[in-house]
Amino acid sequence: MSRRKPRPRLAGELAAAAAAYQAAAVIPHCPECAKPCCKLESLVLELEWKQIKSFWRLDESRPAFDRRLAAGKAPREIREAGGLYYVHGKPCPAYDDAGACCRVYDQAIKPAGCSDFPVYEDGNRITADLRCEAVDLDALTESIARAVGPGFRIVRTADEEFPFIVSLTLKRKTG
Ligand code: SF4
């Protein structure tokens, strides 16, 4: 279930292009990935309470868990901030290491951020996370260019603070 508002046509085309790239170039590579993102060695996983409760198989209430977390008695890889939970430094409990796959892949409980990683649409641009070894920026740029047609050029910009995050922004060609 998507929580996003309906997209304008161009954003919809970009979202479809991002999903097509993931399906063609990223997902087939996951079983042989040298650094699976789900191990959370370099990535931080953002979760809601429902996912914390499900993934860690908790039977306590949220306030009780938060008290345990604040007392340093909850899994140390979990941090809370602003009503969300952030996990880093240990594999996601939903990760099947032997099968190199996600146990909740097709389920509604799967976090939205997991579906977005490593390539997603964000308005009139695509964001790519180069921490995923399957992302080929040139190939991604070509596939986006094919999807939106010749009326646009694509400008790449790396994030100043996190240079592995690259934006591919569409600019309308003039003249
Ligand atoms: S880092 Fe990329 S290729 Fe590796 S498991 Fe994650 S999505 Fe798949």
Ligand code: SF4
């Ligand atoms: S929920 Fe699935 S896709 Fe997301 S980090 Fe955990 S194992 Fe990976």
